[in-house]
Amino acid sequence: MVYVSRKEHFNAAHKLYNPNWSEEKNRQVFGPCANANWHGHNFELITTVKGKPDPETGFVVDLKQLSTLIREHVISRLDHKNLNIDVDFMQGKMASTENLVIEIWKILEPKVREITEHGQLHSLKLYETPRNFVEYFGE
Numbered sequence: 824m825v826y827v828s829r830k831e832h833f834n835a836a837h838k839l840y841n842p843n844w845s846e847e848k849n850r851q852v853f854g855p856c857a858n859a860n861w862h863g864h865n866f867e868l869i870t871t872v873k874g875k876p877d878p879e880t881g882f883v884v885d886l887k888q889l890s891t892l893i894r895e896h897v898i899s900r901l902d903h904k905n906l907n908i909d910v911d912f913m914q915g916k917m918a919s920t921e922n923l924v925i926e927i928w929k930i931l932e933p934k935v936r937e938i939t940e941h942g943q944l945h946s947l948k949l950y951e952t953p954r955n956f957v958e959y960f961g962e
């Protein structure tokens with residue numbers, strides 16, 4: 824089994840704010856992430872596909888196709904957007920990196936299957952900052 828990864832980048836704004844809580848509790852739990860007027864992050868998304876190399880191409884997945892797919896279906900919907908307001912698939916959810924990576928998985932998993940016979944989506948790693956990141960394996 825070979826694990827093939829592609830890194831893509833986007834910028835997005837958000838805030839972490841639970842409307843069911845008081846101002847004080849939001850500040851306690853989320854700190855400056857609860858700031859009313861938003862803040863931004865430089866996100867890095869690492870998509871990993873696993874599989875056996877195709878005997879004819881030697882590829883598990885064509886990285887050019889994988890990149891195009893990620894940009895078309897994910898990056899274009901997130902880049903320079905406000906996660907709380909602009910992004911349809913984040914409506915009604917807390918705009919955390921955890922929730923975001925789950926939604927990205929739901930979009931990419933079936934799309935990846937369309938471009939590779941020998942591979943499948945293995946993991947998504949989403950960096951919110953160089954030091955804070957989440958990983959998701961689909962369950």
Ligand code: NI
Pocket residue numbers: 837838856862864
């Ligand atoms: Ni934040």
